[in-house]
Amino acid sequence: MVPRVISSLVSFVSLLETFFIERRIQMNEREQVIKALQPALTDLSMNEIADKIERPKDSNNGDYAFPTFFLAKTLHKAPQIIAQELLAKIDQTGFEKVVVAGPYINFFLDKQVVGENILKTILADPENYGSQDLGHLANVAIDLSSPNIAKPMGMGHLRSTVIGNAIANILAKVGYNPIRINHLGDWGTQFGKLMAAYEMWGNEEEVQQDPINTLQKYYVKINTEADTHPEYNDLGREWFKNLENGDPEAYRLWKWFRAESLKRFMKIYRLLDIDFDSYNGEAFYNDKMAEIDQLLQDKHLLQESKGAQIVDLEKYNLNPALIKKSDGSSLYITRDLSAALFRKRMYGFAQALYVVGAEQRNHFDQLKAVFSEMGFTWSKQIHYIPFGLMSLNGKKMSTRKGNIVQLEDVLNDSIKLARQQIAEKNPELQNADEVARQVGVGAVIFHDLKNERTNSIDFKLADVVKFEGETGPYVQYAHARAESILRKAGTPDFAQAESLALSGDEAWGILTRLGQYGEVIERAANEYDPSLVGKYALALAKDFNQYYAHTRILVDDDEKMARLALVKAVSEVLKSSLALLGVKAPDEM
């Protein structure tokens, strides 16, 4: 027993060594191409060459390509000729081949060497494959989810929640310290309206039975009736003013509604498996807004207009920011200003992100403009991350009009469907309920993340709970198949293998894809775009499913270990990319 442990330790250490040496080579395949080109292009700097190198869409054109069009003008020759002439001066050692294809020079990497390096790199430390240190552990405050109290959480809030969470995961992967802040919508005139409605028509017992839906009902009622009774709007404002002034009855109602709502939200967050570092909502800033008011006054930024206090933003080409209503009560932006200031002091963030729907663009433009008027240079660290609206039957979802789809219902439908599929396809599965939850929830999350953030989505249940094609379950399934093979192989010890090189071309697509993981994550982090990771996971799952369908893995030959290493690497990277999106990867399904 002991010698075995020692020997595997030793081989692990040697694997680690090769990891550090070979990681460098692997990271620098592009650089290898640049170096090969340099002797042929002495007039150009490394960066200039690097800018021109591209990756061909079609693998028949190699792994990297160098187009020569841009040289035609200065050299007064046809690009095709230039390519031919350059080829003669290129150092081809280390490549499988370098060929000219019209105006392009195509580089083919040494598949066995590069492929083996990639596999070794991943297997040496699967958890950290793709990790980077771009952030040096700087804090990033992320405002996400932020549902409104006393309203059911709709599909719209799902977007903020899962996009924000995925961005937080991705930023953590590249070395930042994300701080997830759930800026609950627990303040504002809407609350006043709810209280007014409760006072008029409310029934304590009815609320106790089903808090959210009942409160929602009152809220819809007062909004509907306000069309014919405009005085209800004034009543709402009055109740909100009472709340801000500390009226005991208003405060009692507020506290009660908030507690009931939070209970319900937590259920959903547990299902999604998302935690927050702070639940400080708008109400939290009630006693902190005076400072903003004072600062604005000190800097002579406040102006009176129609009895209200505003900051003029004409030079930003924005409409004025309304800081204080004519009755003296606060507004959304007032609370957001003090929230941002609080976060800057509390966390010393390097960036502050706001994952909020695209319809609020104007609000965040104003927010940043007011801060820059105040002379806070860190307003540049505030990044608004809008996402497209979710509509229902082509119409905007509106809590006021009751035209919403409840997230909880969708999640439950999806889980139920997953459970049915398991009963059909894999009735022997042990922890079927748990897996159904992972698959059902995974489908919903993935559906929301696979496309570009800013696309607007018209909600269709059938699309969300689809498990075939480009979906979360498709990726989970590829992962489960890979794990199944590894179980059958008896969890092989790759450290013992002499070679993980694969001859033949079948696996090359997978290997290059695996090698791109780090770049994809980096780009996703820079662009705050989880869909890049989602698309990557789909592509890798597809590569693997194709390989799986055409290649027998568990046959005893010289390359069995190498194939298994490939399967293991795919499994790890699929699991890792799903994890970044907040989706689980069950080993069986």
Next chain:
RNA sequence: GGGAGGAUAGCUCAACUGGAUAGAGCAUCGGUCUUCUAAACCGAAGGUUGUGGGUUCGAUUCCCACUCUUCUCACCA
């Protein structure tokens, strides 16, 4: 009317940020389970990239105009 997004296959979306024959998934039609999980794989069909100009060796991508569409434009959030 001002501002900001968007328009690519019947539908939902991609396209490495200006490169090689614009690609996937659904849906449709056809094929593949006594072999590692068919939630899979293979094939067929599907396009004047909203319209018109411009820049460029080269445009879905950049610029201009227009059409359509979504959001937004002070006492909601």
